[in-house]
Amino acid sequence: MSVLFAFAFAILFSFVGVLPPGIVNMTVANYSVKKSLKRAKKFINGALLIVFVQSILAFYFATFLESHPQVMNNLKLVGSVVFILLTIFFLGKGIQNFIGSKEEIKKKSTKSKMKPFLHGVFISGLNVFPIPYYAFVSLYLSAFIEDFFTNLVGVAFVFGVTLGTFIVFLCYAYLFRKIKHKVAFFIKNINFIIAIITGLIAFFTIYNLNK
Numbered sequence: 001m002s003v004l005f006a007f008a009f010a011i012l013f014s015f016v017g018v019l020p021p022g023i024v025n026m027t028v029a030n031y032s033v034k035k036s037l038k039r040a041k042k043f044i045n046g047a048l049l050i051v052f053v054q055s056i057l058a059f060y061f062a063t064f065l066e067s068h069p070q071v072m073n074n075l076k077l078v079g080s081v082v083f084i085l086l087t088i089f090f091l092g093k094g095i096q097n098f099i100g101s102k103e104e105i106k107k108k109s110t111k112s113k114m115k116p117f118l119h120g121v122f123i124s125g126l127n128v129f130p131i132p133y134y135a136f137v138s139l140y141l142s143a144f145i146e147d148f149f150t151n152l153v154g155v156a157f158v159f160g161v162t163l164g165t166f167i168v169f170l171c172y173a174y175l176f177r178k179i180k181h182k183v184a185f186f187i188k189n190i191n192f193i194i195a196i197i198t199g200l201i202a203f204f205t206i207y208n209l210n211k
Helices: 002-018 023-034 037-067 069-099 102-110 116-126 130-142 151-178 184-188 190-209
Strands: none
Touching (some): 002 130, 023 037, 023 116, 023 151, 037 116
């Protein structure tokens, strides 16, 4: 029962954690709408590889983080710096698209600088927040799931996190592609939207660290 509970709750918590718009979700939507569903799925596979590794690290770091909260703060600090840099990057990209001609934008969108799978690995790898998040979830679940910190339960937890994340990414890919004609403004300004998201994440993370 512990294995089933860990698997089910991991799906639930990963679904809730990944569902709000974020840099990875928005990039999935961007691939699906501007390029193709096939390329979006390749990006998802790359992102899921990192999520899988991050959930393993989070599970085994949970006990350590419980007695060393400073490590959690350091991870958040590194993450906030990364998101500040990403905010600057996507703002620049959005401005470039805004002032550039349609022909130039079309040419750039058809010529990818990075393969979707590697792009998924890169973007997901920059996002360090899943590690403290799933470490916290692990600590929370260990309070009422018997023998939570065992290898078998750990495997169930990791696969549950990966599956829940996969479901959310697929929803973003299919839904945004289906309603792409109804969200023209959103699609046109997606780089600005991603920049706002990453900027807010960085701001609130730094704010919480200084409290």
